[in-house]
Amino acid sequence: MKKMTSVVGKRVPRVDALEKATGAAKYTADIHLPGMLFGKIKRSSYAHARIIHIDTSKAAQLPGVKAVLTWEDVPHTPHAGQPDPRASSLACDQYILAEKACFLGDGVAAVAAVSEDVAEDALDLITVDYEVLPAVFDAEQALQTGAPSIHGTDRNLVIPPVIIQSGDIELGFAEADFIFEGRYSTSRHVPAFMEPYVCVCRPEPGGKLTVWSSTQAPFMVRGSLSEVLGIPMNLIRVLSEHMGGGFGAKQDLYQLEYLTVLLAQRTARPVKMEYTRAETFVAGRSRHPVVVELKQGVKRDGTLTARQARFIANSGAYGSHGPGITWVGSQMLSSLHKCPNVQIEGLCVYTNAPIAGAFRGYGAPQAYFALETQMDEISEALGLDPIELRLRNQFQPGDIGPTGLPFESNQLAECLKRGAQLIGWQKRHPAGSTKEVLKRGIGVATELHAATAYPDTMEVASAVVVMNEDGTAQLRTGAADLGTGAKTVLAQIAAEELGLRYEDIRVIAGDTDIGPYDLGAYASRTTYIVGGAVLRAAAEVKKQVFARAAVKLAVSVEMLESDLGMVRVIDAPERVMSFRDVMKPVRGETPPIIMGHGIFAPPNDYSFAAQFVEVEVDTETGQTRLLQVVAVHDIGKAINPAGAEGQVEGGLHQGMGYALIEDMVVDPVTGKTLNANFVDYKLLTAQDMPEIKVDFIESGDSLGPFGAKGVAEDALCPTAPAVLNAIYNATGVRIKELPASAEKVLAAFQTREKEEISEPLLKGTFRDSNEIAN
């Protein structure tokens, strides 16, 4: 039987909730320093252009302007946006400022001035002569011979093609009774965190720098600044106590942090640089638009025999996380359902579009959009229940996962079963079978996602726990909390393991001078891997506390247990002592120094989820209304159920927006971003959200602390295909291009109505393999 927990598994309030709810929490933009200057970036008006000449003389003479930088004034060191070593493949293709602009909005110069107004005026006084180069915005066009070359690579590829193969693909297709083929394309989905990019740098005596940055990875900011600017790490302190969301995108550097630091060094004054919302859209990071060409072979009973796919990712102007997401997207395409014969090719392609980067799901949502849509097509064509089809192709414990490691735990079947009950799956009717104008339908999709980036990144985490002399404790971590509740969860784990109360733990995070090294908050890793390090640090401290308590209680260490701030003898609970009394120094004795360090470097583990969506589609307008969503997630263990629910609810919000309305539109002629604001790039509001039910399967059999696995990214990975499968179930119309806007749904519905008169419903969705052979 599992041990009962006192702090873990409880809905404790977040450690930082009150300061945030009262407006007291200081975010980077809230920092005002004496003598502070304001930085701004001059941005390219062309998508692809060589800079012939920049004239900054008028800007430099404007009263209040303190510094102007162009590519001639900054180190010309190529960088990857992240320090080395990081991911398994990196594109070292960016410069702080370059002679060439690679997208419309690329920074070409920077100024620092006494106010933002003066800085903006100065930007207008900078004149740039460009040699405009031919540009390309579509990844498939960029691959063609004769396409403009952006960084001089073969076919504009960021990295050589990713190839994943197993079994014998020809044999697999030969064994199939049916072959399904489709092309699935996804949109430019934007993380749209509420806090724009922002950085503040204060030069300190002795060449030291204090940098406040809205970053998910303070140690990566420190490492990148050190590498690219040639400053030793002991002179750089990066602070990121509170941040207003990141969702993956705030984990690599492009121009902001470097330029803020260089302007501060140049002027010897603090500098703040805050992107506008438009800059946050255009010069931030989006999800990669991807085209997936997918071909699968299946037996009559629904068993998969072969899967062949091509994943073409539009990386935009620079590599950023393109190599990583192309690996993950290709890996995920090879997985999710068990298939013996697989051949995947992943292509990551430069274009002159804005930069795509890391965003919650990291290649998986695009892969699953293709896989889970086609699974729905297969179940429809074979007359199999979509749940049954997935169960017939599910992985078993010990099977190998997408990153080459075995699954430690897998509760997907239970997720599907419970979700079907909660949504009322039995009331689902055949696709497009209702006659009403407002048609209702239910869809399902599944996912799996790793809890760290291992083995693509060699993962490790650490933590330090220090006892205070009154029996309370400090937890020092290098992990960042981008809003997820990481600090809260880590405090719960420390308190549970030590046997302290939650409120006895003070979490110190977001300071590279204090926390031990951490790679950052990404890949759904913090609870799993940093939590594991915290558990080990706390265990180390507990050992020392028990050694001291054993003397005071005159028993052996093995006879002790602790809970909620008390240490007691296991078989004699009346022999009890508070942590305070255990720690209390005895007169004549040196005060006890108790601290522990934990390091955790586990292999990966996978979370699973099944999401069910019910929609109502207005067939006269194409508008989809979300009625209810059920998300059942196998996350091992919810350390803080309220926090875990919040992660899923937020992921669903992003996933439903991805499904229906969100797409940053880049003009195909000029490369100009057309909707870089919240009126034209819409997010779902509180009124657009359906009823949401979140449930967890907590088998607790993972390698993570108390059996916990990852949760954050999983939350949106299956949402879009679940919504679009529901639209199909409602209308009989299959949309294979995100988002399923009202225009697309209406046009597809009208086309289908015409076709239905002459052709049977299912024709064209699959081909019998015998026919192909002939």
Place this chain on the structure above:
Amino acid sequence: MKQIIHLVVNKEAIEIGVEPWWTLLDVLRDQLELTGAKKGCDRGDCGACTVLLDGRPVVSCTTLAVQSNGHSITTIEGLLSGSQPHPLQQAFVDYGAVQCGFCTPGMVMSAVALLDENPHPTENEVRAAIQGNLCRCTGYSKIVEAILSLAKA
């Protein structure tokens, strides 16, 4: 040229010189050091800068400081009684309605305005009242629950 304006901010009378193009949000954040209201878009789309002007919610990023002359402003900081949080602030904490927290001050102010005018709103009325406040972390579920917890009381 700067103009002198008079405001009552969180019950305190303030006289301050402002440029005619300065927004109320910039004056609150940069001049009065009230950084609770956030700048998420600076064009009235996201609601993170919501404050109360004579008790009604406004987006302070598209309200000029000079337009506020002679008016009473309440910011998130003004909801506290001493160190005691407002019941809505406490509800946001208790219901797990805060994640990154960047939208929270604006969200709370919109909710305060709603409950002042309509102490017993329905769920739909709550959702309508915060539809101008964007949140990217929570899916709004726990925010709506937090506000409704006081609506029922």
